Amino acid sequence: MEIQGYSIDFEKIIKTIKKGKYKKIALQLPEGLKIYSSRIIDFLEKKTDALIILSADPCFGACDIANYELKNLDIDLIIQIGHTSIPDSENYWIPTLFINAESKIEVLKVLKKSIPIIKEKGLIIGLVSTSQHIHTLGYIQKFLSENNLKSFIGKGDNRISLKGQILGCNFSAAESIAEKVDAFLYIGSGNFHPLGLLLTIKKPVIAIDPYSNNVKVKELEELKNQILRQRHGVIVSLKDAEKFGILIGTKRGQQRIDLANNIKNVLKSKNKKSYMIAANNFMSEILEGYRDIDCFISTACPRIAIDDYLQYKKPIITPIELEILIGKKKWADYKLDEITSI
């Protein structure tokens, strides 16, 4: 079975279902693959004896693993396509299979284009990517070597499945090699990952997008500066804030309850009021009712505060930004919030 533009290991899915004699399976697909859901279900139901129930709740990443709520539906296996496992969250109640969706897009063209730009930044390069393009890193390493560029692929912490993989909330695979490289080469689309890398590691980043054939360096630097100005402005504007809402994500990979407790204690020691607010998906409407709160601090997905900040009526800051606000950290030490392995 073929999904246009992607390589997905359906053989492994079928083998797992047959071997485990699974009969009632929940299928999770990322938003971009949901249009293929009936084709995928038809195929899996034809090849196995299992009933496939599509889980239609939003599935932005491995954090969104369906689990507790399916227990009553007698689901015996969960298959999530398009994301990789978060190893340190793997004690799932229902057996869970992650199957990556590898993009078939060619990287050679944009890679060639990037060589002179890479050479401006240095001769030792760290390679990072997201799950969609991570399988190209070996090829890229070889190509760089043929162009007299040495490269490293780092190993992330226990929230990272694949060598060289970064998440929007975890750059540990880059951090592990940061000291020995001059710059990072990011392969993939979107700005959030390379921007997070820039804000976290503080080494030059070259982002190559095999879809648009764009090589971004300066644009990322400008975006970084724009975000830093925004974040600085937010923090300064909050110096008189008195009432804080501490957001706790109930999604599997985002339950930082200890961090939330620490924040509550720190705020208490500064004579600030705080309220703990838990939710699955912090959409803007969810937070609209809390008009007397001056500021939210998100311990849920780190992207909420940075990526979606214009959607919310009240400022949302990260735990690190709170530390800067209350003087526990300096602005010079600004970093992006990461969810790292416990």
Added chain:
Amino acid sequence: MEIQGYSIDFEKIIKTIKKGKYKKIALQLPEGLKIYSSRIIDFLEKKTDALIILSADPCFGACDIANYELKNLDIDLIIQIGHTSIPDSENYWIPTLFINAESKIEVLKVLKKSIPIIKEKGLIIGLVSTSQHIHTLGYIQKFLSENNLKSFIGKGDNRISLKGQILGCNFSAAESIAEKVDAFLYIGSGNFHPLGLLLTIKKPVIAIDPYSNNVKVKELEELKNQILRQRHGVIVSLKDAEKFGILIGTKRGQQRIDLANNIKNVLKSKNKKSYMIAANNFMSEILEGYRDIDCFISTACPRIAIDDYLQYKKPIITPIELEILIGKKKWADYKLDEITSI
């Protein structure tokens, strides 16, 4: 502590927390009370030693009880204000306390206005209401009696907590007395409940709204006819539908998986393809990705198909409407979908 317009038994909440020595409590509030959340949390944290975590996910009814997802947050008690328990779903993983929010609005004025209209419909009246106004039924019964009107208050099935209470998905308290009454008197605001009553019980309904002082009879009949025309049109339009999506709600009180299985089997016997789709909250965006599905059948909240039908791009029908579509039931037997006690 006072919440404007409502009587809420905070004493019972405090007593329960102290008696159970609960330390970490999740608080759920209906949308209309969320603006009071910080006041309620301040009060409960002052009166007890517990930490209160607000659950900010939408809470439309007792179906939305937070539960599984809070287990990892070490929550030892869940308090849901504004709804009553669904007795047959009470095997919660975490101890759960439902506290009703009784409206303080006076019913006498609109009740007086309704007496001549009630008398046009009959002399024996069934009384029904929602949890907000249910405490007025005794008073109303006495007033009707003084006006030479006999009235009954029915007992619902095991999904209903209070005598005379109806839910948007359960009219069993009315059904239990339907044979011996000439008409029903509904106390409350909104059209969905009295309309559901009209569509389910087929006796005259007089709806009195103590907020607007409106007495509705004819308007409800017209709305009923409008909905019946709509529903008939939807069913007729689906006679060539080939691909069905069977919606399964993962909310506690809506997991009708057996019904979903039955529907799948019935469709199979008619050579129709079907796909099972599970989600917590079937917002319109959630179903937009499934373009090749001709029609959805909702086994989740019965209101989805009727109340929200304009929001969805594809038709959604109820299990009863499917039976009419495939000829298992006649249009004359049209009823609203109910979730009844198992």
